[in-house]
Amino acid sequence: MQSDLEYSRNYVEQFKADSVSQLVTRSPQSARLLVSRLRRDTGGHGLTTLPPGDAVFSVVLQLREQKERELFLDNHCVHRGSYAERTTSVVNHLELPRANLISPFDCLIFTVPQSALNEIADEARVGRIDHLHCPPGGVLDEKVWHLGSSLLPALQRPHEVNSMYAEYVMLAAYIYFAQTFGGVRPGKERADTLAPWLKRAMDAMEAQMDTDVSLKMLAEASGLSVRHFIRAFTASTGEAPHRWMLRHRVERAKDLLTGTQATLAEVAISCGFADQSHLTRVFKTFVGVSPAVWKHMVRH
Known part of the structure; x- marks a missing residue:
């Protein structure tokens, strides 16, 4: 193969x-x-x-x-x-x-x-x-x-690409091709959300914040298909799974920046980012300033 x-x-x-x-x-x-x-x-x-x-x-x-x-x-x-x-x-x-x-x-x-x-x-x-x-x-x-x-x-x-983001966008693209060019009608959204599975999914994501977690693994743990997991998670939290994960990685980075003496490079790896520059780009997207500037602001 x-x-x-x-x-x-x-x-x-x-x-x-x-x-x-x-x-x-x-x-x-x-x-x-x-x-x-x-x-x-x-x-x-x-x-x-x-x-x-x-x-x-x-x-x-x-x-x-x-x-x-x-x-x-x-x-x-x-x-x-x-x-x-x-x-x-x-x-x-x-x-x-x-x-x-x-x-x-x-x-x-x-x-x-x-x-x-x-x-x-x-x-x-x-x-x-x-x-x-x-x-x-x-x-x-x-x-x-x-x-x-x-x-x-x-x-x-x-x-810098994590499995969750790659799966999410690529699957969305292929489903759209099937619907637009293949004639597949979009399925009706299921009214239920993750309910009892939501905390389990979040706990799994938080426990593996420094690793590359796939949508397939999270969906299987929730007993759902990947497509239903994405829809239900987004309906429950207001964010797609990969976006939720990035935001919580940034929050963990904030804790490490203020509560430890770790360098930016060490914080980046501990929070699942590829390197310091990757952390900086994502941090600025969510917070509006770089980690270094934010750390200076909260300490003064």
């Missing part, structure tokens, strides 16, 4: 990009969820052929305008022209897509395997999704743009 690294590289090698960054995580049932950012600053790439194999779809989000490009399916040109910034397009690998990349490009490519779509359909208790439909020239979809944009910091600093 391919490693995650081999799997990821398989979908980008043919693009001859100047810059490649990737994020791969797993669905609740272990299907791979992959997003890749590819950038090439010079034109004239030429024809590229996506790797064959099982049913796989590529959902492509343009981060800047691609002025000239041609798309071929089964050797027939189905689109010739530009792709505007924010345009989303979809190709089915079983249709043998080939792209003539004439202009420079900067895009996100979500690699969506049939296995991931099957999982989404099964949980929604609807028929299997056998195709994602999108016009060859693409569409402007603000939700896809928002989801893609929220992943850019993670792609720039992958060492």
Whole structure:
């Protein structure tokens, strides 16, 4: 079986990009969820052929305008022209897509395997999704743009990405693709919340504040599916699980900054941040100032 690294590289090698960054995580049932950012600053790439194999779809989000490009399916040109910034397009690998990349490009490519779509359909208790439909020239979809944009910091600093955040955003993106391009109707929200499981979930998160906790682990501990866990936790607390975790890590950092002689680097590691700079960025997001400034303010 391919490693995650081999799997990821398989979908980008043919693009001859100047810059490649990737994020791969797993669905609740272990299907791979992959997003890749590819950038090439010079034109004239030429024809590229996506790797064959099982049913796989590529959902492509343009981060800047691609002025000239041609798309071929089964050797027939189905689109010739530009792709505007924010345009989303979809190709089915079983249709043998080939792209003539004439202009420079900067895009996100979500690699969506049939296995991931099957999982989404099964949980929604609807028929299997056998195709994602999108016009060859693409569409402007603000939700896809928002989801893609929220992943850019993670792609720039992958060492700072925790499993909970990666699972949350990637699963949200794949579910949206299934609904928007696959025709799956959103399921009705369940009226109940975590109730008896909420404290157990919070206790587990607080006990592992310095480790990388996955949504799947928390959901299993609560006896819920990942999707229901996310909905119920958010309904109960007003925050998505990864956001709740970050806020409590910041609160723990405050306690350590005022109650111990630990350095910022030591505080960062103790609270589950990748390093001091990661702590500083997140701390400023929640508090408005850096840890050092905050510590000086509370002591004076």
